[in-house]
Amino acid sequence: MQLNYIANRACPSGSGQTIAVVDPSDGQIFDHIQRSNAQDIDAAVRAAHAALDSTWRKFSAAERGRLMMRLSLKIGERTEELREIEQRDCGKPVRQARADALALARYFEFYAGACDKLHGDTIPYLDGYSVLTWREPHGVTGHIIPWNYPMQIFGRSVGGALAAGNTCVVKPAEDACLSLLRVAELATEVGFPPGVINIVTGYGHEVGDALARHPGIDHISFTGSPGVGTLIQQAAALRHCPVTLELGGKSPQVVFADADLDAAVPAILNAIVQNAGQTCSAGARLLVEQAIYEPLLARLGAEFAKLRVGPAAMDLDLGPLIRRSQQQRVAGFLADARAAGLMVVGEGKVVDTAPEGGFYQAPLLLRDVPVGHRLAQEEVFGPVLCALPFADEAQAVALANATDFGLVAGVWTRDGARQFRLAKRIRSGQVFINNYGAGGGVELPFGGVKSSGYGREKGFEALHGFTTLKTVAIRHG
Numbered sequence: 001m002q003l004n005y006i007a008n009r010a011c012p013s014g015s016g017q018t019i020a021v022v023d024p025s026d027g028q029i030f031d032h033i034q035r036s037n038a039q040d041i042d043a044a045v046r047a048a049h050a051a052l053d054s055t056w057r058k059f060s061a062a063e064r065g066r067l068m069m070r071l072s073l074k075i076g077e078r079t080e081e082l083r084e085i086e087q088r089d090c091g092k093p094v095r096q097a098r099a100d101a102l103a104l105a106r107y108f109e110f111y112a113g114a115c116d117k118l119h120g121d122t123i124p125y126l127d128g129y130s131v132l133t134w135r136e137p138h139g140v141t142g143h144i145i146p147w148n149y150p151m152q153i154f155g156r157s158v159g160g161a162l163a164a165g166n167t168c169v170v171k172p173a174e175d176a177c178l179s180l181l182r183v184a185e186l187a188t189e190v191g192f193p194p195g196v197i198n199i200v201t202g203y204g205h206e207v208g209d210a211l212a213r214h215p216g217i218d219h220i221s222f223t224g225s226p227g228v229g230t231l232i233q234q235a236a237a238l239r240h241c242p243v244t245l246e247l248g249g250k251s252p253q254v255v256f257a258d259a260d261l262d263a264a265v266p267a268i269l270n271a272i273v274q275n276a277g278q279t280c281s282a283g284a285r286l287l288v289e290q291a292i293y294e295p296l297l298a299r300l301g302a303e304f305a306k307l308r309v310g311p312a313a314m315d316l317d318l319g320p321l322i323r324r325s326q327q328q329r330v331a332g333f334l335a336d337a338r339a340a341g342l343m344v345v346g347e348g349k350v351v352d353t354a355p356e357g358g359f360y361q362a363p364l365l366l367r368d369v370p371v372g373h374r375l376a377q378e379e380v381f382g383p384v385l386c387a388l389p390f391a392d393e394a395q396a397v398a399l400a401n402a403t404d405f406g407l408v409a410g411v412w413t414r415d416g417a418r419q420f421r422l423a424k425r426i427r428s429g430q431v432f433i434n435n436y437g438a439g440g441g442v443e444l445p446f447g448g449v450k451s452s453g454y455g456r457e458k459g460f461e462a463l464h465g466f467t468t469l470k471t472v473a474i475r476h477g
Ligand code: NAD
Pocket: 144, 145, 146, 147, 148, 149, 171, 172, 173, 174, 202, 203, 204, 205, 206, 207, 208, 209, 210, 212, 223, 224, 225, 226, 228, 229, 231, 232, 245, 246, 247, 248, 249, 279, 280, 281, 379, 381, 407, 447, 448, 452, 453
C-alpha cells in the first residue's frame, strides 16, 4: 500500500480510500495508492509554505544546487530500482523505463548547476536612479503530471521549480505514482528539508482540481490533455494564478524527395513507436513529397511489419498501453479508420506469449489519411502513424500547420535554404531538421503554441517561468 508523501513523511489520505494500481502488462492489480481529497492537498500546501518560510528561502542558491546534485546522484545510484518500479507501474519496456530514470537524474543535474546562475539585471535609467531586477520564486508551485513520462516530467517541472527557489506540491497521474513516491523518499534521504517536495495521489477531478483551486498555490505547471488544460486555466483564472501548460500534439514529420532516407526511416519509426506512441511529441503525421511517397511507404511498411509488442519485461519494440480505457480509445480510432476505408500499409504484431489481460496494441501505418479526418487531427496517443503525400513546399507547410496543435515538427531535406524556410513557417514550439527530438535534450526549451499550450519547460528558459521578476528603482540623487 502506497501513502502520500507530505513534509518528508508517508501519510494516509484522510479519505480512508484507495485506488488500485494495475500492471498494464497483465492487467493484474498489484498495489494501491491513496485516493486523496482536498484536505490532503491543503495539508501538503501548508507543509510547502512552512518549508518555504522556515528553511528553503534561507538556502543559498549554491546550497540548493548542491542538494539537487545529491538527489541527482542518488537517482543515478537507484536507476535500476526506479526502472523496475516504472516498468511494472506503467508497462514501459526495460530500456524506456531505464531511459526515464536516467533522464530524471540528468534533469536534477542540469537544474542543480543552474541554481546559482539565475540572476536579474541592472537597467540604465534617469540620472540619480539605479534600477535592478530580481528573479524571485513564485512561492509554492503546483505540478500536475500525466502518466506517460512521470519521471521525466517530474524532473523537468519540479527540477526547474526547485532550482528557482520554489517549494512544490505534486499530483501525479492516478496510473503512474509509484516512481515519484520513491523519488520523494530519496529526496529525504539526501537531506531535502520537510515540505520542499510533497506528493499527493488521487484522481484528477478530485485532488487535481483541489490543487488547481487552492489559494495557497502560487503557480501551476500542468502537463496533460488540452481539455483538462482548459479546466486548469479556468480554475487558475479565478484567482489570477500563473499557469504553464504543456499539452498535446499531432506533430508532423515532413519528408522531401532529397532527404537522407537511411537517417529518416529509423527516426520516423522511433518517433511513433517510442513509449507505444504515448508521447506528446510523437511524430504522428507523416507528410511525404509525392515523388518518394510510394517507395518510402513501402520501406516503412516493411519496418512496421517487423515490430513486436509484448510485456514490459520482454523489452520489445513496444510495451502495452497504460490502461484498458486507453486501449479502447485507440481501438475506437482504428474502427473509424476502417469505416472510412483507410488502408493499412504495415502492421506490427503482439507476441503470442503476451498475457491475455494486458493492454496491447499493434503499431500501424495508415496511408492517404484525409487532412480533415479525426485520425489526422486528433491525438490518438497510441502507435498509429498517418501518411499523406504533398506536391510542393507550400503544400507541405500548409499540411504541417493544418491541426490545432503546434508542439514539435520534423523536417527531412538536404536543401539548406528550405530547412530555414520550413523552420520559420511551421508553427510549433520545436522544429528538428534532419533529426527528431535531438535525443531528448534536457537543455532545450520545450513547449507548444496553439492547443499544445504555452510557457516553456526544460532548459534554462524554464527558470523564467518558475520565477517572477521584481523591478527595484532606487533614487539616490
Ligand atoms: P490528462 O489531462 O487526463 O491528465 C493529466 C493530469 O491531470 C493527471 O494527473 C490527471 O489526474 C490530472 N487531471 C485530470 N483531470 C483533472 C482536473 N479536472 N483537474 C485537475 N487535474 C486533472 O492527461 P493524461 O491522459 O494523463 O496524459 C496524456 C496527455 O498529456 C496527452 O494529451 C499528452 O499529449 C499530454 N502530454 C503533454 C506533454 C507536453 O510536454 N506537452 C507531455 C506529456 C503528456
